[in-house]
Each structure stands twice: as C-alpha cells, then as structure tokens.
Amino acid sequence: MALYVYSITAGEHPRHLDGLSGVGSHPASLQTVTAGPLCAVVSEVSEEIRPKRRDLLAHQEVQERLMSEGPVLPLQFGYIAPDETTVRQVLEENEDGYLSALRRVEGCAEYHVRAFQEDEEPLLLQILKDSAEAGDLHRRIRGGDPDPQLPLALGELVAREVQARQEVLAGGLSEALLPFAREHVTRPPTGNDFLNLSLLVADERKDAFLTARDNLAREIDGGTGLRFAGPLPPYSFVQASAP
Known part of the structure; x- marks a missing residue:
C-alpha cells in the first residue's frame, strides 16, 4: 500500500x-x-x-x-x-x-520573520516632508496645476522612495536578527511584505533572539508591521528528498 x-x-x-x-x-x-x-x-x-x-x-x-x-x-x-x-x-x-x-x-528550530506595510499613510506623509521634489509636485497638484504629467511623476517618485526605504528597513531588521541564527534563508517578499526571512536558531540562543524580536516589534513605526512565527520544524533548512 x-x-x-x-x-x-x-x-x-x-x-x-x-x-x-x-x-x-x-x-x-x-x-x-x-x-x-x-x-x-x-x-x-x-x-x-x-x-x-x-x-x-x-x-x-x-x-x-x-x-x-x-x-x-x-x-x-x-x-x-x-x-x-x-x-x-x-x-x-x-x-x-x-x-x-x-x-x-x-538543537535548533526555525523562525519566520515577515515585515509588511500595515498603513501607507505615515510613510507617504514622511516622504512628502523629506523630499523637496515630492513636496513640490504635491503642492502643485493640490494648487490646481493642470499639467497631466504631475500625478504620474509624483507617483513614480513616491514608489521609488517607498521601495528604497523598505529595502533599508528590511536590511536593518535582518542585521539585527542574523547574529542569533546559525543559518538564514531570505525569500522574495509576497503581497504587501517587504521582508521574508527564515532563521535557524539554536536553543541556547532562543531567549536572546526572542528578546531582540520583542524590542524590534516595539521600536518599529511608520505604519510597518512585523509577523513572527516559531519555533517551527526546520523546513527551510533541510532538503529531504521525496521517497
């Protein structure tokens, strides 16, 4: 059978x-x-x-x-x-x-870390504040400038800024957590995620890792959310062939 x-x-x-x-x-x-x-x-x-x-x-x-x-x-x-x-x-x-x-x-378990944009409004407002070009385009549109290229230009600029800032944040989150892992796997994000990270954490590092996780969850802002899962079987770190 x-x-x-x-x-x-x-x-x-x-x-x-x-x-x-x-x-x-x-x-x-x-x-x-x-x-x-x-x-x-x-x-x-x-x-x-x-x-x-x-x-x-x-x-x-x-x-x-x-x-x-x-x-x-x-x-x-x-x-x-x-x-x-x-x-x-x-x-x-x-x-x-x-x-x-x-x-x-x-002596290890797997943990998943996902970061996602929970609310875009704080990030968009910060971009308009920090970027003189984005702020100027936004003011011209709000002021009634009829140039049809302005919304497109602003959208492209904001999209680039969002991606750049998320990449920096993803790098910072990874940098904060990787020291606790024996191995890690980074996968392409899906949906509204911008970080999809799996960590293989040894039991003796578990408490320190969970403390760092909790600290990050408290510190992160700007409408960004974090999802953590684990301890899990180490699916991401084994390649057991199907019999």
Whole structure:
C-alpha cells in the first residue's frame, strides 16, 4: 500500500507518536520504515491527499512532536511513496546527506520573520516632508496645476522612495536578527511584505533572539508591521528528498 511520508529521523530518535493519527479521511496509525541509522515516519494511505485543514494539522502535529524529542528532517506536505521498499531505498541512497542535515539542525528550530506595510499613510506623509521634489509636485497638484504629467511623476517618485526605504528597513531588521541564527534563508517578499526571512536558531540562543524580536516589534513605526512565527520544524533548512 502507498505510504504518506512525514519526516526522517535518526534511528535513536524516541519517536513517541502515541495519540497522533495520520492524514486522510480514514487516518491510519503512524509507523516507521528503518534503513540503517535512519527512519522515516509514515502512515498508509489509499487516496489522494489534498491540503485540507485537518490533514495539514495532522502533518504539522507529527513534525512538532518529533521536533520536541530530537532533530527531525520534515518533508513538505503531500509526499507519498508507493511502498516501503521505495522509502527504504531513498534512505539508503541519501544516508550521508540526511545524517549531515540532522546534525546541522540538532538543537535548533526555525523562525519566520515577515515585515509588511500595515498603513501607507505615515510613510507617504514622511516622504512628502523629506523630499523637496515630492513636496513640490504635491503642492502643485493640490494648487490646481493642470499639467497631466504631475500625478504620474509624483507617483513614480513616491514608489521609488517607498521601495528604497523598505529595502533599508528590511536590511536593518535582518542585521539585527542574523547574529542569533546559525543559518538564514531570505525569500522574495509576497503581497504587501517587504521582508521574508527564515532563521535557524539554536536553543541556547532562543531567549536572546526572542528578546531582540520583542524590542524590534516595539521600536518599529511608520505604519510597518512585523509577523513572527516559531519555533517551527526546520523546513527551510533541510532538503529531504521525496521517497
């Protein structure tokens, strides 16, 4: 039967999974497939698994339980292997890489940091105040100047200023947080975000990191918001192949 694959651990990991159930409309019990020094946590499935809330939560609960007891290589939601033989083969073929990755993330958790423009008005007002050119264009438009190019020129100027200031702020936020991380991954922002940062933070640096996070959240202004998530399984820092 096909197997849904949750994660990979070292063989000595406790893997206390009592009380957890697998994904799917008829959740099967969790089990392990062992190959040498590695284990994969799996459950049997007989259907296509879609990202429904119940299944996403079940997937995440397995990762969090495992992470609480030792290092884990979490697979992204949706990995299905045709059988145990395939899972075991992948573990054997990637043994060195998986063991190395487990050592890298041992004693660490992932944290996400996103910065976004919560309210544009304070930033726009500050730009009009700081930029003589933007202020002049704004006054001419407000004064009734009929030149049709003025709104376009002002819009382009403000857009450049917004981007420049957000880039500076994103750099400052990253600079303040990176010293607490063993590794980091920066991804392209989406939506109204201008910073999308993942940090791998060791347990002994957790308290200092959280203090720095709280300080930043208090200090940041200008209509900017921060979203923090974690501790999380280290999805961004492992590349566990799908069996």
